[in-house]
Each structure stands twice: as structure tokens, then as C-alpha cells.
Amino acid sequence: MTPVVIAAWPAFSAAVVAAATSLGYQVAASGAADLAKSTAAAQTGSKRIQLEIENSEVVTGQLGREQKISVTKDGVTITFSRDARGQASLCVTGEGHSNEELRALGEELSQAVVQQYVYQKLMGEMQARGFNVVEEETSADRSIRLKVRHWEN
Amino acid sequence: MPQREFDITIGKDGSVELHVKGYKGKGCLEAMKMFQQIVGELKEEQRTNEYYEPEEQVRFNIDQRH
Numbered sequence: 001m002t003p004v005v006i007a008a009w010p011a012f013s014a015a016v017v018a019a020a021t022s023l024g025y026q027v028a029a030s031g032a033a034d035l036a037k038s039t040a041a042a043q044t045g046s047k048r049i050q051l052e053i054e055n056s057e058v059v060t061g062q063l064g065r066e067q068k069i070s071v072t073k074d075g076v077t078i079t080f081s082r083d084a085r086g087q088a089s090l091c092v093t094g095e096g097h098s099n100e101e102l103r104a105l106g107e108e109l110s111q112a113v114v115q116q117y118v119y120q121k122l123m124g125e126m127q128a129r130g131f132n133v134v135e136e137e138t139s140a141d142r143s144i145r146l147k148v149r150h151w152e153n
Numbered sequence: 154m155p156q157r158e159f160d161i162t163i164g165k166d167g168s169v170e171l172h173v174k175g176y177k178g179k180g181c182l183e184a185m186k187m188f189q190q191i192v193g194e195l196k197e198e199q200r201t202n203e204y205y206e207p208e209e210q211v212r213f214n215i216d217q218r219h
Contacts, residue, residue: 024209037182045160065189111165111166111167112165113164114166114167115163115164115165115167117167118163118192119163119168120166121192122161122163122169122191122192125191126191129187131159141165142165143162143163143164144162144163145161145162145166146159146160146161146162146163147159147160147161148157148158148159148160148161149156149157149158149159150156150157150158150159151157152157152175
């Protein structure tokens with residue numbers, strides 16, 4: 001099963017922040033000026049890996065405007081962005097890591113972003129429908145388990 | 154007023170597994186459609202033994218679409 005993400009930028013960036021925080025990253029920059037500074041710093045003498053989030057589409061009402069968000073941890077910077085067609089991608093840069101390590105870090109965070117997007121969408125929709133989440137836990141394998149109840153007329 | 158219960162597992166890759174409890178007959182299929190609207194495309198369905206009992210339990214795997 002391959003999850004598909006179709007999200008507006010605010011929902012997508014919220015999922016990025018939630019996923020990054022859960023994995024110990026800090027938001028480095030989200031504005032254009034801050035991002036340029038952060039990206040330049042991260043690229044100095046660093047290796048660089050580019051990944052795509054498969055089956056994703058970040059929709060926006062501001063076509064042509066570049067939107068990015070950057071997070072860091074232990075000298076590794078991961079920048080999420082959308083291209084002109086709306087495909088979400090991430091760029092992983094960092095010193096002292098192999099390409100394989102950078103790719104693994106990028107894929108780990110990429111999966112966590114998709115998971116957080118699904119979680120936030122489910123929670124919002126279920127609350128809107130009057131469902132009650134009575135149990136919630138995150139397993140050792142990082143899957144999220146929810147028990148939800150609903151009384152029907 | 155019947156109580157419906159849903160066990161939902163969101164895998165670390167965002168895939169969703171849904172376990173529906175508390176429905177009789179084809180009522181669980183309506184619940185499945187509702188979750189399809191929220192989450193996405195149904196990829197796999199497993200009917201447990203309880204499905205054939207008066208109080209049914211059905212397991213669905215749903216793919217994120219929206």
C-alpha cells in the first residue's frame with residue numbers, strides 16, 4: 001500500500017513540523033530569507049541527497065510561489081519544498097554522513113510526515129463527525145494506534 | 154443507541170488499517186465507505202470469523218487519497 005498525500009501547504013507544513021519534532025528535529029527556517037541562509041550554510045562542504053515524496057501533491061492557491069520549510073538535527077538539514085507541479089520533495093544535507101545515511105534519514109522523516117498528515121486528517125474528520133478517541137498510543141515500531149467510539153441513533 | 158467501535162492503526166508509512174466492531178449485516182460496509190471518504194482508497198478487506206456472527210467485525214486496509 002502506498003499512501004497518497006494531497007494537501008494544501010499549511011496542512012503539509014504542519015505535518016512536517018509535527019513529524020520533525022517527534023524525531024528530534026528543530027525547525028530551522030520557513031521564510032524565504034531565513035531559508036536561503038540556512039540552505040547556504042548547510043551546503044558548505046556537505047553532501048546532498050534529493051528525495052521525492054511519492055504520490056504527493058501539495059496544492060496551493062499561490063501558484064508559482066516557492067514554499068519551503070527546513071528542519072535540522074545533529075548537523076543534518078532537511079528541506080521540504082514543492083515544485084511547480086506540486087510534487088513534494090526533500091533535500092537532505094549534512095557533513096560527516098554517508099549518502100546512504102542521509103538517504104535513510106530523509107526517508108525516515110518523509111514517512112513520518114506522511115503518517116502525521118494522515119493522523120491529523122483522520123483526527124480532524126472524526127472529531128467533526130462526533131467520534132470519540134478513547135485510546136491512543138504509539139507503538140515501538142512507530143505505528144499509531146487509535147481506539148475510537150461512536151454512538152449512533 | 155448502538156455503540157460503534159473502530160480500532161485504527163496508522164503505520165509509520167501512513168498506511169491505515171481499520172478494524173470495525175459493533176455493526177450487524179451490511180452496516181459495517183457503510184462505515185467502511187465513510188472511512189474511505191476520509192482516508193482514501195480501500196486496498197484490502199479481511200472478514201474475520203465474527204463477520205458471520207450477528208455482531209460482526211471486519212478488517213479493512215485503506216490507502217490515503219485525500
